[in-house]
Amino acid sequence: MSAPDFFYEMADPVAGVRPPYALLNDWLEKQKPKTLRTKQREAETIFRRLGITFAVYGDVDANERLIPFDIIPRILSAGEWRRISRGLEQRVRALNAFLYDIYHRQEIVRAGRIPADICIDNSAYAPEMIGLTPAGRIYAHIVGVDIVRVDADDFYVLEDNTRTPSGVSYMLENRETMMRTFPELFARHRVAPVDQYPSLLHATLESVAPEGAQGRPTIVVLTPGVHNSAYFEHSFLADEMGVELVEGLDLFVKDGGVYMRTTQGPERVDVIYRRIDDAFLDPLVFRPDSLLGVPGLMDAYRAGAVTIVNAPGTGIADDKAIYMYVPEMIRFYLGQEPILKNVPTYNCAAADDLAYTLDHLSELVVKEVHGSGGYGMMVGPSATAEQRKAFVAKLRADPSNYIAQPTLALSACPTFVESGIAPRHVDLRPFVLIGDRIRLAPGGLTRVALEEGSLIVNSSQGGGTKDTWILEE
Amino acid sequence: MLGRTADDLYWLSRYVERAENMARLVEAGYRIAMMPRNSEEHREEWRSTLASAGCAICFERKYDDYSTENVVNFMLLDTDNPSSVNSCLSTARNKARAVRTTMTKEMWESLNATWIELSGVKPKSVTPNLLPGFLEWVKQRSQLFRGALIGTILRNDTFFFSQLGAFIERADNTARILDVKYYVLLPEREIVGGGIDAYQWATILRSVSAHRSYRWVYHEGYKPWRIAEFLILAKEMPRSLCFCYGMIDAALKGLAETYGAKPPCHATARATRALFDHNDMDNVFQGGLHEFLTNFLARNNQLSEEISSDFHFHD
Numbered sequence: 001m002s003a004p005d006f007f008y009e010m011a012d013p014v015a016g017v018r019p020p021y022a023l024l025n026d027w028l029e030k031q032k033p034k035t036l037r038t039k040q041r042e043a044e045t046i047f048r049r050l051g052i053t054f055a056v057y058g059d060v061d062a063n064e065r066l067i068p069f070d071i072i073p074r075i076l077s078a079g080e081w082r083r084i085s086r087g088l089e090q091r092v093r094a095l096n097a098f099l100y101d102i103y104h105r106q107e108i109v110r111a112g113r114i115p116a117d118i119c120i121d122n123s124a125y126a127p128e129m130i131g132l133t134p135a136g137r138i139y140a141h142i143v144g145v146d147i148v149r150v151d152a153d154d155f156y157v158l159e160d161n162t163r164t165p166s167g168v169s170y171m172l173e174n175r176e177t178m179m180r181t182f183p184e185l186f187a188r189h190r191v192a193p194v195d196q197y198p199s200l201l202h203a204t205l206e207s208v209a210p211e212g213a214q215g216r217p218t219i220v221v222l223t224p225g226v227h228n229s230a231y232f233e234h235s236f237l238a239d240e241m242g243v244e245l246v247e248g249l250d251l252f253v254k255d256g257g258v259y260m261r262t263t264q265g266p267e268r269v270d271v272i273y274r275r276i277d278d279a280f281l282d283p284l285v286f287r288p289d290s291l292l293g294v295p296g297l298m299d300a301y302r303a304g305a306v307t308i309v310n311a312p313g314t315g316i317a318d319d320k321a322i323y324m325y326v327p328e329m330i331r332f333y334l335g336q337e338p339i340l341k342n343v344p345t346y347n348c349a350a351a352d353d354l355a356y357t358l359d360h361l362s363e364l365v366v367k368e369v370h371g372s373g374g375y376g377m378m379v380g381p382s383a384t385a386e387q388r389k390a391f392v393a394k395l396r397a398d399p400s401n402y403i404a405q406p407t408l409a410l411s412a413c414p415t416f417v418e419s420g421i422a423p424r425h426v427d428l429r430p431f432v433l434i435g436d437r438i439r440l441a442p443g444g445l446t447r448v449a450l451e452e453g454s455l456i457v458n459s460s461q462g463g464g465t466k467d468t469w470i471l472e473e
Numbered sequence: 474m475l476g477r478t479a480d481d482l483y484w485l486s487r488y489v490e491r492a493e494n495m496a497r498l499v500e501a502g503y504r505i506a507m508m509p510r511n512s513e514e515h516r517e518e519w520r521s522t523l524a525s526a527g528c529a530i531c532f533e534r535k536y537d538d539y540s541t542e543n544v545v546n547f548m549l550l551d552t553d554n555p556s557s558v559n560s561c562l563s564t565a566r567n568k569a570r571a572v573r574t575t576m577t578k579e580m581w582e583s584l585n586a587t588w589i590e591l592s593g594v595k596p597k598s599v600t601p602n603l604l605p606g607f608l609e610w611v612k613q614r615s616q617l618f619r620g621a622l623i624g625t626i627l628r629n630d631t632f633f634f635s636q637l638g639a640f641i642e643r644a645d646n647t648a649r650i651l652d653v654k655y656y657v658l659l660p661e662r663e664i665v666g667g668g669i670d671a672y673q674w675a676t677i678l679r680s681v682s683a684h685r686s687y688r689w690v691y692h693e694g695y696k697p698w699r700i701a702e703f704l705i706l707a708k709e710m711p712r713s714l715c716f717c718y719g720m721i722d723a724a725l726k727g728l729a730e731t732y733g734a735k736p737p738c739h740a741t742a743r744a745t746r747a748l749f750d751h752n753d754m755d756n757v758f759q760g761g762l763h764e765f766l767t768n769f770l771a772r773n774n775q776l777s778e779e780i781s782s783d784f785h786f787h788d
Binding site for chain 2: 048049050225226231235236238239244245246247249250260261262263264265
């Protein structure tokens with residue numbers, strides 16, 4: 001058997017089982033496939049009963065679907081996690097410094113470190129935010145950073161999600177389900193807990209309340225409603241924090257303040273953790289046809305009467321064309337070298353990069369600049385000739401809409417599939433909270449591509465999730 | 474609490490209660506349908522069952538034939554009938570989904586699991602052999618939810634709005650059952666009443682699960698005016714109008730304590746409750762049983778509307 005051309009996190013072909021997986025590997029070897037199959041079904045029943053479902057857009061039959069859950073945990077050592085978390089803190093500090101700068105003096109552009117056109121002319125740049133300073137100068141309070149691993153030492157950031165990253169409820173429910181299904185595994189390992197995440201989130205939201213808030217700030221979670229694909233998560237987080245889950249119609253603006261409609265009449269709101277996009281926040285400022293938002297919200301926000309989390313306009317920081325400059329931001333604002341690597345990126349808006357991309361299509365991943373969720377992308381090595389041809393046409397027609405990156409050999413983790421236990425490719429999305437200080441629950445959401453050889457981990461494209469264990473020392 | 478949340482809690486509780494009542498009505502109706510009688514009599518029984526359920530008109534729009542199969546399917550599974558068990562439990566579950574944050578995990582899981590199981594139920598699951606099991610299941614699921622509510626929820630506005638929904642629905646249901654059959658419950662019927670009437674009385678008691686408890690309270694055979702008394706005035710009977718209004722009163726008191734205010738619906742509830750306090754059946758019969766029930770149903774409905782506006786369900 002030839003050595004696989006990817007890093008297998010459980011075992012090295014030469015050195016054998018890697019230390020973090022030693023106990024798990026022993027345990028797995030003793031399990032009968034039938035037992036595991038039963039446990040897998042038990043876990044699925046738990047998810048279905050809890051109603052942990054998501055909706056797939058464009059799929060009318062699957063209004064509520066389960067994300068496949070894999071029962072074999074992914075394990076990282078304390079040392080590995082330490083490095084990742086330091087890298088994450090560095091990155092989110094730089095992203096917030098960039099957001100403040102780009103809506104104020106734009107020093108980084110003046111210094112010639114980032115070209116003006118990709119910032120200011122970018123459709124993700126929100127002119128409404130110019131000159132506005134949110135509480136604590138924080139824009140992106142909750143950031144989900146997608147990280148992939150290629151070998152024992154190298155972690156790459158694939159993208160930063162600075163708008164309304166989702167998935168944290170799966171991180172928490174995956175752990176709950178694992179603890180219910182495999183108590184004996186937790187007895188053998190020292191797994192760092194993650195269930196403090198809702199309190200960390202609550203503390204973060206409280207810490208960014210407007211200065212004038214009376215008493216303990218009133219926090220709400222703003223959802224587009226039950227039909228949104230992440231509705232489960234919205235209600236889960238509101239419930240865990242003990243705050244109201246509101247829709248746009250439950251809120252209104254009066255005399256400069258934001259209020260919610262309660263059974264006892266209006267109640268003042270101080271912090272809105274919104275899970276709706278910028279465009280829908282306030283029909284008076286953004287999309288006039290939006291029924292999801294709150295008319296006048298942006299005026300109240302500008303006047304400092306309410307904090308919106310994440311701030312409007314943060315999309316500029318996770319734009320795929322901006323992504324390639326994040327290492328430069330870390331150097332410029334923090335004077336440090338980046339701890340986590342960036343994937344080399346070809347910006348197809350540039351003629352040279354476009355030419356390179358067209359020449360090397362079969363080696364590259366091509367993504368839409370504003371795309372997300374695995375939609376509108378092409379993975380060169382696995383694409384058919386026809387798909388490639390279609391992308392050549394798209395690239396020529398609108399080159400600035402695309403970037404390209406080399407295909408990384410994503411690491412793989414043991415996964416329970418039809419044929420038994422086999423390696424499947426994974427990524428990792430830790431959730432970083434930024435308020436009066438940076439808070440981080442150990443681990444994150446591991447997404448796994450369930451098809452053999454597939455590199456696409458998105459749930460909308462057939463990916464699943466796993467529990468992620470950070471071992472304590 | 475958001476006004477919208479209170480609205481959803483109130484209605485989801487009503488729908489769970491309604492699902493259970495529908496199951497009971499079908500159960501009672503089905504027993505009568507097994508009696509050896511002519512088809513016209515069967516037709517009349519099912520018609521009155523549908524009238525008790527408040528869905529006779531809706532049924533007639535869809536069917537010409539009061540066959541047992543049609544009625545059972547319509548009352549249990551038909552999604553065109555907003556009060557079918559299927560519709561009630563789906564609506565309850567969807568409302569619960571919208572207000573999950575105010576529910577305990579046990580409450581949510583009981584409703585969600587019910588809904589998941591219900592989606593596997595097809596008309597062939599309620600054929601005569603399987604019907605009793607299905608009806609039992611519906612009642613148990615509703616009781617499981619109620620148990621989860623009583624056992625796990627904080628005694629704050631969440632609980633009080635749920636209670637209001639449940640008992641306003643229950644009172645409505647009991648009053649309807651009585652009203653559809655009021656003519657067999659009048660005092661003079663005792664003389665003319667034969668075997669069939671006795672069966673009718675038992676059916677009324679069965680539709681509120683009270684054919685045994687009646688005997689524990691009255692220690693004698695069914696007397697029509699006693700049945701009416703039992704379902705209207707008995708304080709110890711958990712589905713009587715009097716009992717329901719005791720619970721409604723307690724829930725409104727709870728809200729007044731939580732919120733420190735007594736909006737106008739309190740006065741309406743008090744006035745309706747006065748219909749039962751210090752009243753007796755002679756008095757009720759004198760004014761006319763049907764008139765009494767019609768008046769009650771209108772007041773109960775009015776209370777529901779006032780609760781909705783006093784607690785800002787829609788503004």
